[in-house]
Amino acid sequence: MTEYFVTVDQVSINFPINKMGGMNTALQLDKELKLSKIFGDSNKSKALNHYSDAIGYYDGKIKFMWNDKKKSQGLLLYFSASGFKAWKNLGKLRGYDLDFDNLIKIMINKKAKFTRLDVAIDVINYDLTVDDLHQKLQDKQVLILDSLKRVLSAKHQKFFGANKVITGITCGARSSDNFLRIYDKKIEQNKTSAPYFDLAQQCDSWMRIEGEFKHDAAHAVLNDLNQKDKDKISQKLIGYVVKRWLLTDSNRKLIPLWEELTALANDEGSIPPLMSKLTDRLVQELKWFLVGGAAGIFYRIAQLFGEDGKNDFFILYDRLCSKT
Numbered sequence: 001m002t003e004y005f006v007t008v009d010q011v012s013i014n015f016p017i018n019k020m021g022g023m024n025t026a027l028q029l030d031k032e033l034k035l036s037k038i039f040g041d042s043n044k045s046k047a048l049n050h051y052s053d054a055i056g057y058y059d060g061k062i063k064f065m066w067n068d069k070k071k072s073q074g075l076l077l078y079f080s081a082s083g084f085k086a087w088k089n090l091g092k093l094r095g096y097d098l099d100f101d102n103l104i105k106i107m108i109n110k111k112a113k114f115t116r117l118d119v120a121i122d123v124i125n126y127d128l129t130v131d132d133l134h135q136k137l138q139d140k141q142v143l144i145l146d147s148l149k150r151v152l153s154a155k156h157q158k159f160f161g162a163n164k165v166i167t168g169i170t171c172g173a174r175s176s177d178n179f180l181r182i183y184d185k186k187i188e189q190n191k192t193s194a195p196y197f198d199l200a201q202q203c204d205s206w207m208r209i210e211g212e213f214k215h216d217a218a219h220a221v222l223n224d225l226n227q228k229d230k231d232k233i234s235q236k237l238i239g240y241v242v243k244r245w246l247l248t249d250s251n252r253k254l255i256p257l258w259e260e261l262t263a264l265a266n267d268e269g270s271i272p273p274l275m276s277k278l279t280d281r282l283v284q285e286l287k288w289f290l291v292g293g294a295a296g297i298f299y300r301i302a303q304l305f306g307e308d309g310k311n312d313f314f315i316l317y318d319r320l321c322s323k324t
């Protein structure tokens with residue numbers, strides 16, 4: 001049985017800088033986002049692009065960046081994919097209600113905007129591999145169209161893989177506002193050191209479809225998501241991907257996979273919350289605890305979240321024990 005899941009991956013957000021400057025703005029947002037409470041004190045970090053100052057959390061996977069000499073360009077909040085997941089999951093571990101919809105509310109209140117938003121759709125146990133899809137593209141049995149139903153030529157497509165098997169397809173330029181990635185997540189995760197090795201072992205296939213939206217394409221997202229409940233947000237996120245790039249047959253009819261995803265985006269089907277083993281590594285840690293003992297979970301939490309994360313776990317554990 002095929003399963004579909006959608007999540008937000010990497011995120012960048014631009015906030016206006018207040019009259020007190022970039023650092024003061026960063027500290028205010030730190031409080032609202034509970035960053036110091038979740039990850040501990042921030043550290044001076046490396047600023048990127050045209051920013052001159054930065055502070056970071058979680059080994060730089062979350063950053064605030066600004067330039068007080070160019071306040072008009074605002075303050076940038078950067079979440080890497082792992083940083084965003086850690087913010088949500090460790091935040092919940094600490095008792096905070098943090099999720100993408102909470103982030104949207106903060107952004108609306110602060111008059112912020114997305115500058116980058118990556119949407120990931122996981123397709124598990126579907127009878128189409130990335131290698132098969134590549135062959136169909138080569139044979140012109142499958143076409144990639146843009147949102148205006150214009151065929152995107154082969155020069156927009158790139159492929160990668162190993163051992164004569166294609167495991168990834170991209171469409172578009174990395175510098176553009178819209179960039180599509182389709183790759184074999186099962187192969188990527190099918191090694192014992194990978195965080196979702198057990199899922200990769202259990203499923204027959206696992207394809208990930210990622211839409212990367214930047215600049216104007218990302219700016220337009222916030223108003224569209226404002227005041228939507230979680231289910232509607234999931235529908236919208238899938239729609240951003242499957243309506244920006246259309247995968248069709250040679251007669252320009254949507255291929256079955258795209259038909260099913262489009263139906264989900266159009267609220268003609270239900271999208272369950274992302275499986276815990278795809279979103280919350282801590283659930284995996286607890287499973288290992290149940291089958292492997294306490295030492296195993298403490299070792300793995302330290303591996304994933306560092307010593308600070310392990311200490312947070314001990315603090316929470318002590319609090320829970322004191323209540324029983």
